[in-house]
Amino acid sequence: xxxxxxxxxxxxxxxxxxxxxxxxxxxxxxxxxxxxxxxxxxxxxxxxxxxxxxxxxxxxxxxxxxxxxxxxxxxxxxxxxxxxxxxxxxxxxxxxxxxxxxxxxxxxxxxxxxxxxxxxxxxxxxxxxxxxxxxxxxxxxxxxxxxxxxxxxxxxxxxxxxxxxxxxxxxxxxxxxxxxxxxxxxxxxxxxxxxxxxxxxxxxxxxxxxxxxxxxxxxxxxxxxxxxxxxxxxxxxxxxxxxxxxxxxxxxxxxxxxxxxxxxxxxxxxxxxxxxxxxxxxxxxxxxxxxxxxxxxxxxxxxxxxxxxxxxxxxxxxxxxxxxxxxxxxxxxxxxxxxxxxxxx
Numbered sequence: 505x506x507x508x509x510x511x512x513x514x515x516x517x518x519x520x521x522x523x524x525x526x527x528x529x530x531x532x533x534x535x536x537x538x539x540x541x542x543x544x545x546x547x548x549x550x551x552x553x554x555x556x557x558x559x560x561x562x563x564x565x566x567x568x569x570x571x572x573x574x575x576x577x578x579x580x581x582x583x584x585x586x587x588x589x590x591x592x593x594x595x596x597x598x599x600x601x602x603x604x605x606x607x608x609x610x611x612x613x614x615x616x617x618x619x620x621x622x623x624x625x626x627x628x629x630x631x632x633x634x635x636x637x638x639x640x641x642x643x644x645x646x647x648x649x650x651x652x653x654x655x656x657x658x659x660x661x662x663x664x665x666x667x668x669x670x671x672x673x674x675x676x677x678x679x680x681x682x683x684x685x686x687x688x689x690x691x692x693x694x695x696x697x698x699x700x701x702x703x704x705x706x707x708x709x710x711x712x713x714x715x716x717x718x719x720x721x722x723x724x725x726x727x728x729x730x731x732x733x734x735x736x737x738x739x740x741x742x743x744x745x746x747x748x749x750x751x752x753x754x755x756x757x758x759x760x761x762x763x764x765x766x767x768x769x770x771x772x773x774x775x776x777x778x779x780x781x782x783x784x785x786x787x788x789x790x791x792x793x794x795x796x797x798x799x800x801x802x803x804x805x806x807x808x809x810x811x812x813x814x815x816x817x818x819x820x821x822x823x824x825x826x827x828x829x830x831x832x833x834x835x836x837x838x839x840x841x842x843x844x845x846x847x848x849x
Contacts, residue, residue, distance in 0.1 A: 509801050512538035512572045514563045514587055515579035516547050517675075519601065523630075524576050527793040529554060533801050538566055563587055567594040574804050577601065578628075582682050585610045588625060589617045599800050601628040602691040603824070604817035606683055611821050615814040626800050626810035627817040629695040631788075633795040636771040639782045640755065640764055641700055643773055649757030652734035655697060656756065659689050659741050660748035676743060677720065684712060685743045686725040686827045693739055694820035695812060700755070703733035705823055710830040719744065727827045739827075 511534055513520050528536045538558040541547040551559035558569070566572060567590060575591045577584055577600040585605045588598050592614075604627050605611040618625050631637065643649060662685075666673040679688060707730040712722025723744040729737040742748070753764040760775035766788050773780040784791065803810045 508533055508535040509804055510535050510537045510571055510573045512536075512540065512558075512566050512569075512575045514540040514566070514575060514577050515601075516541035516543075516550055517578060520576070520578040521550065523789060523793050524578055525550070525554060527790075527797050528576075531794070531797055531801075534797065537571055538569065540566060564590070567591065567596075572596060574598065574800070580679065580682070581606050581688070585614050588614055592617050592621045592623045592625070595621070595623060597624045597626075597800075597804050599626040599628060599796075602695075602817065603687060603821050604814065605821065606687065608818065608821055608825060611814070611818050615818060618814055624803060624810050625814050625817075626796075626803060627695075627812045627814065627820075628796070629692060629812045629816065629820070630792045630796050631692055631766075632695055632699050632812060633792050633799065634766070634784070634788065635791070635795075636764060636766075636769070636782060636784050637696070637699070640762055640771050643762060644700055644755065645702075648759065648773060649755060649762060650759035651757060652736065653701070654756040655700070655735070655737035656752055656754040657693050657696065657737065657739050658749070658751040658753075659693060660743075660745070660751050661689055662743040663748070664744040664746050680723070680743070681720045684721045684725055684828055684831065685723060685741045686710070686727065686739075686831075687821075687824045689743070690725070690739070690741045690824045690827065691820045693741065694823040695816060697729070697737055697823070698816060698819045701731050701733070701735050701737075703731040703735060705826065706730050706732045708823070708826040708830050709834070710827040711834050712831045715745065722831065725827065725831065727830070729823070 511528055513524055516539055528534045536554060536556050539547050539551045539556050540560050540563045542561055544561040547559045574597040577587050577598055579587060581603050584600050588600045591598050604614060614625065662676045708727060710725060710727035713724040714722045715724060724742045727739040755762040760773060762773050764771045769785060769788060770781055770783045
């Protein structure tokens with residue numbers, strides 16, 4: 505392997521163009537050597553702009569390229585697993601965007617191919633690399649909040665603007681055809697809970713709301729999750745509203761409250777006696793993507809497994825699929841109304 509890790513990016517959508525590619529270009533230990541996207545008119549100017557030697561609309565042409573050490577797969581999750589497995593079989597390590605698949609059987613196939621080939625997969629749970637989130641985990645593990653804990657988490661994303669931004673509307677609408685927001689954005693929250701609780705899930709109860717009839721699925725999901733250690737989480741995940749409330753990230757325990765603010769870049773521990781605050785001034789996106797790439801490079805150069813790897817990816821998908829199953833089960837629970845003495849005034 506050369507001094508620099510030679511990377512290809514497959515899938516040149518928004519997350520690749522605005523985050524992955526600039527991070528690679530600014531990293532002292534990586535070289536971007538190939539770009540691939542199904543739309544060649546998108547990838548050609550991108551390659552020229554960044555001085556990338558190779559561009560293609562068929563990722564299979566990159567499988568036998570000995571000038572590529574590893575690959576970042578930033579494609580939609582309904583095509584990501586096959587691409588990931590093909591590159592593993594070609595002897596290349598992969599960082600694939602979340603979710604790693606849309607069903608558990610396929611996710612486990614990726615993990616099996618990883619084991620069979622001896623190559624490694626890192627899952628793009630980018631935001632778990634935030635130093636502030638790691639500080640929150642340290643407080644929890646040091647019992648600073650006590651137990652049991654209540655996690656109050658909310659993600660509101662993907663503004664509804666079909667007239668002003670039709671390309672974005674079409675892309676997210678298509679994504680919703682392949683699963684509820686909890687499957688996609690919920691993957692991050694599920695990974696946060698995996699990182700912070702260290703406990704198996706014991707029960708999930710979830711409901712969804714479809715705010716417009718043209719949406720293919722719910723665009724507001726709410727879930728209550730119980731863990732074997734007694735912890736509980738309340739999740740709200742929402743897409744496609746014209747205006748959003750600010751998302752919350754709070755952990756409540758019998759000893760105090762922890763608040764994580766990714767926008768103002770601090771995490772704060774509050775008790776009756778003291779308030780302790782940790783501040784990280786680097787831009788949230790830049791920090792998380794830089795540290796993620798640091799760890800991907802370090803993992804390529806070592807024999808240690810990637811964290812987060814396929815086991816974390818399968819945990820996250822297991823939880824979000826449980827949310828989806830519960831939501832479907834509860835969809836018509838009260839369709840006939842409630843006739844137990846509760847009256848509408």
